[in-house]
Amino acid sequence: MPLLSAIIFSPLVGAICILFLPQRKKNTVRIIALLFSALSLLLTCGILFHFNPDMPGMQFVERMWWIPSFGIQYVVGIDGMSMVLLMLSAFLSVVAVICSFAVEERIKEYFFFFLLLETGLYGVFCALDFFLLYVFWNVNLVTIYFLIGIGGGARREFAALKFFLFAFCGSAALLLGMLGMYFFSEPHTFDLLILSQKALQFQGLEAVIIFCAIYGGCAVIIPAFPFHTWLPLAHREAPIAVSIMMVGVFVKTGIYVILRVCYAILPHIAQHFSSILVILALFNIVYGALVALAQKNLKDIAAYATFIHMGYCMLGIASLSVAGFNGAVFHLFNHGIFIAAFLLLIGILYERTHTLRIEDFGGIRVRVPIIAGFMAVVTLSAIGMPGLSVFISEFLCLLGVFPIYTFAAVVGVLGILITASFFLRMLERVFWGSLNPRWITLPDIRVKELYTLTPLILTLIVLGLYPKLILHILNQSMVYLQGLIR
Amino acid sequence: MNLCLFYPEMILLVSAVICLMWPRRQNSFFAKVNPLFIALIGIFISALWVMYADGNTGVMKALFITDSLTFFCRILILLCTGLTLLNGFRYVHQEEIRSFCCLLLCAALGSMVISGTQDFILLFIGLEIISISLSLLIGYQKKAPYGSEEAIKFFIMSACASAIMVFGISFIYAYAGTTNGVILQGIEKIPHAPAVLLTVGFLFVLVGIALKLGVVPFHAWIPDTFEATSPLLTGFLSTAPVVGIMAVLIRMVSACNNYLDYHITVIVVILAVATISFGNLAALFQKSLIRLLAYSTIAHVGYMLVGIIIGIPRGVEAVLVYLMAYILMNIGIFTMVEVLRGKATLFRVEDCAGLAKRSLISAFLFSVFLLSLIGMPLTAGFIGKFYICAAAFETHHIGLSVAVVINIVISAYYYLHIVHQIFFVSPTSEASISIPKTAGFTVVICGIGILIIGFFPELFITIARYTVRILL
Numbered sequence: 001m002p003l004l005s006a007i008i009f010s011p012l013v014g015a016i017c018i019l020f021l022p023q024r025k026k027n028t029v030r031i032i033a034l035l036f037s038a039l040s041l042l043l044t045c046g047i048l049f050h051f052n053p054d055m056p057g058m059q060f061v062e063r064m065w066w067i068p069s070f071g072i073q074y075v076v077g078i079d080g081m082s083m084v085l086l087m088l089s090a091f092l093s094v095v096a097v098i099c100s101f102a103v104e105e106r107i108k109e110y111f112f113f114f115l116l117l118e119t120g121l122y123g124v125f126c127a128l129d130f131f132l133l134y135v136f137w138n139v140n141l142v143t144i145y146f147l148i149g150i151g152g153g154a155r156r157e158f159a160a161l162k163f164f165l166f167a168f169c170g171s172a173a174l175l176l177g178m179l180g181m182y183f184f185s186e187p188h189t190f191d192l193l194i195l196s197q198k199a200l201q202f203q204g205l206e207a208v209i210i211f212c213a214i215y216g217g218c219a220v221i222i223p224a225f226p227f228h229t230w231l232p233l234a235h236r237e238a239p240i241a242v243s244i245m246m247v248g249v250f251v252k253t254g255i256y257v258i259l260r261v262c263y264a265i266l267p268h269i270a271q272h273f274s275s276i277l278v279i280l281a282l283f284n285i286v287y288g289a290l291v292a293l294a295q296k297n298l299k300d301i302a303a304y305a306t307f308i309h310m311g312y313c314m315l316g317i318a319s320l321s322v323a324g325f326n327g328a329v330f331h332l333f334n335h336g337i338f339i340a341a342f343l344l345l346i347g348i349l350y351e352r353t354h355t356l357r358i359e360d361f362g363g364i365r366v367r368v369p370i371i372a373g374f375m376a377v378v379t380l381s382a383i384g385m386p387g388l389s390v391f392i393s394e395f396l397c398l399l400g401v402f403p404i405y406t407f408a409a410v411v412g413v414l415g416i417l418i419t420a421s422f423f424l425r426m427l428e429r430v431f432w433g434s435l436n437p438r439w440i441t442l443p444d445i446r447v448k449e450l451y452t453l454t455p456l457i458l459t460l461i462v463l464g465l466y467p468k469l470i471l472h473i474l475n476q477s478m479v480y481l482q483g484l485i486r
Numbered sequence: 487m488n489l490c491l492f493y494p495e496m497i498l499l500v501s502a503v504i505c506l507m508w509p510r511r512q513n514s515f516f517a518k519v520n521p522l523f524i525a526l527i528g529i530f531i532s533a534l535w536v537m538y539a540d541g542n543t544g545v546m547k548a549l550f551i552t553d554s555l556t557f558f559c560r561i562l563i564l565l566c567t568g569l570t571l572l573n574g575f576r577y578v579h580q581e582e583i584r585s586f587c588c589l590l591l592c593a594a595l596g597s598m599v600i601s602g603t604q605d606f607i608l609l610f611i612g613l614e615i616i617s618i619s620l621s622l623l624i625g626y627q628k629k630a631p632y633g634s635e636e637a638i639k640f641f642i643m644s645a646c647a648s649a650i651m652v653f654g655i656s657f658i659y660a661y662a663g664t665t666n667g668v669i670l671q672g673i674e675k676i677p678h679a680p681a682v683l684l685t686v687g688f689l690f691v692l693v694g695i696a697l698k699l700g701v702v703p704f705h706a707w708i709p710d711t712f713e714a715t716s717p718l719l720t721g722f723l724s725t726a727p728v729v730g731i732m733a734v735l736i737r738m739v740s741a742c743n744n745y746l747d748y749h750i751t752v753i754v755v756i757l758a759v760a761t762i763s764f765g766n767l768a769a770l771f772q773k774s775l776i777r778l779l780a781y782s783t784i785a786h787v788g789y790m791l792v793g794i795i796i797g798i799p800r801g802v803e804a805v806l807v808y809l810m811a812y813i814l815m816n817i818g819i820f821t822m823v824e825v826l827r828g829k830a831t832l833f834r835v836e837d838c839a840g841l842a843k844r845s846l847i848s849a850f851l852f853s854v855f856l857l858s859l860i861g862m863p864l865t866a867g868f869i870g871k872f873y874i875c876a877a878a879f880e881t882h883h884i885g886l887s888v889a890v891v892i893n894i895v896i897s898a899y900y901y902l903h904i905v906h907q908i909f910f911v912s913p914t915s916e917a918s919i920s921i922p923k924t925a926g927f928t929v930v931i932c933g934i935g936i937l938i939i940g941f942f943p944e945l946f947i948t949i950a951r952y953t954v955r956i957l958l
Contacts, residue, residue, distance in 0.1 A: 142862060164898070
């Protein structure tokens, strides 16, 4: 039973169905999109039950010859790391589709590209052949370009173009790295598992260049300093649901590909460069925190929060320790959850007030106590308050890096302090204080908005108290990965 | 004389003559049948002959060879011609149809001749057939504003190109004592003939070919010609002769790998990189859509030139795969431009605005072509570019590969500009787009072909590899 292929391609089937529907049947389009996304979510839960966390290798592997002339196969499979990210994708896809119901214009094209994006994301996380991964990676780029352009704000064309050009440069670097890996391996292959087993054949300058090419290509997506400038603009101009997919799932593919390709296949180079990678991660944290202090728009805060937290993930993976790897991937999951919740809350506020500038708000806690409560949980989670899941993952990242680069861990903690300052300032200015007279009649949360919000908040709390649920799935694959590096 | 090797070309010639002499008498049987049908039948019979006639491979007195490469090129040229003829049903005026068919078939004939030629003289004849037919075709529309001017320009340019090429051929003749069998077999020289004769001769022949292809710095005629003539002809003009000329270059490369002067290789590398870069950079600044596509065609020819440099076997396979993708992309996109252009003569990029709101299916097809031109995975354009980069890597021409990839990124900008106009800008005119049936058929075939090559490239890669293996 090809479960993984069913998960990957069911949104594609939905997209094709939508293509044949007439333009005016808006509700049918929405329901079909929700149906196929929920189908993938259900199948993912099904896989979760049959997933064996104690086995370090790939599970649910499916193979089929695609382009034998180049030795390219359609091969998909998951291990712990992919499983966790697959769950994140499936969960956030359904949340984002429900959030997309607010879109009124050009619904057919919007949901068509949205479902294609889901297929691309599932594909990236499951692909075990570099060429296949590259194909899905580019599908992501094209669909996000169209999504930002179709549904976005005033400067959406420029934002979409900037995003695409940056990401396409990264994709070009990835192509060069991919070809390099193919031609420097004996025998020539794109299969990631075989390449990983024969990792030691890559030596010398060529291996370094391949590593830099692939890392550089992924660095645009992470987003790493200094290739991150597409993120604030694209994030601001994209509709809320697309933002959720973009910062919730899409940017995770960057770190995932680094782990799956660079670290598994070129571990000796990764070891060689670990200090430089740590410094790059610190750039993310420090620069991101300082710039975020100056932000006046709620969506920009979300963008820079992503930027900073991805810095923590980079720190975790640069530490080359089991704790660091566990922390990094767990952090990818947690970040996805809390940023989705944050964006949902921002969307709720925007729908009522049509503004996202912090200074326009003030003291609305008295009018929207439930929203304030949820926002408080999300803020505490973004800061890394113990009791919520983000603390565990941030702690693990810093724990991994502390023995090796203590200085980096210290800077990381300082970064947490600055993050705390701007997040709490945002919370205080928006919700506390005296009520801004504009919002005297602000309505509180509606029941239908709770459907998507509550599971996210619950996840943050439950994983904060019992992180083993995710860490258990993750651990074996991270131990295996770390073993490769020794 | 093994004339039966030439039967496909002769079938085309017969159809061309019949089309030209198709009577104009009204109220008769002849008025009901469009000469285009005759031309299409001619192409169809020719294709059948190419595919199924026995005793198909052979050499005619070292003049012409029908091997796998000729087969491949003939099929591609017949496909181009057939698709262009299909477009002609709507877009060629009733009075001009006879000359259109005849000249198109003659140009196709010339391309097929040079794809199998072994001898420089036959090469020259074939190129002249193409040039004369094309210069007449460029000016055939009596009402086009710059048609006649451009026809004269093109004719003079081709005459210069042919003159330079003949000059080079004479040098090679001085070196080898014969023009026969020169392209495929090794050249045995006349005793005491200096090797510089061969190099110089080769260089001049190369310049002549570069002029026909539109390689930088001999590219200046391409944007003007593409803009002055009707887009459906531009589709043919940019594909069929290029197929033939690429076949010639492939044969030259496969023959001359051993004794080709190092300097010539360096020159060709510089030309190729210059072509790609200039084509892409110039296209960034174009306001007219057709000129933009003309510069992008120059860049695509440059990519194929990179494949030629890489040589046998991978580079040549790359060129063949790229050719398959290239003809579908070019014919498709120029047909779309013809459909969208309507009565206007100047077609700026902004005129595509809001296509998605006017006709979703046209927008979808247009973006398939544009994504393929960018080189997005799952389209034919990506398979072509991927093969060229892979071939470059395999033969350690990594710098060429990097140059190609950088230019792919640059080209993404201007193609995306068109996509942006199609999808994200409100339409300036509310006129609805109606795609006529035959042109629609062409566009759909090209679009589906691009997606099939993109999703299932194995068949096409195998065809290219088989062709090259037999060639060797």
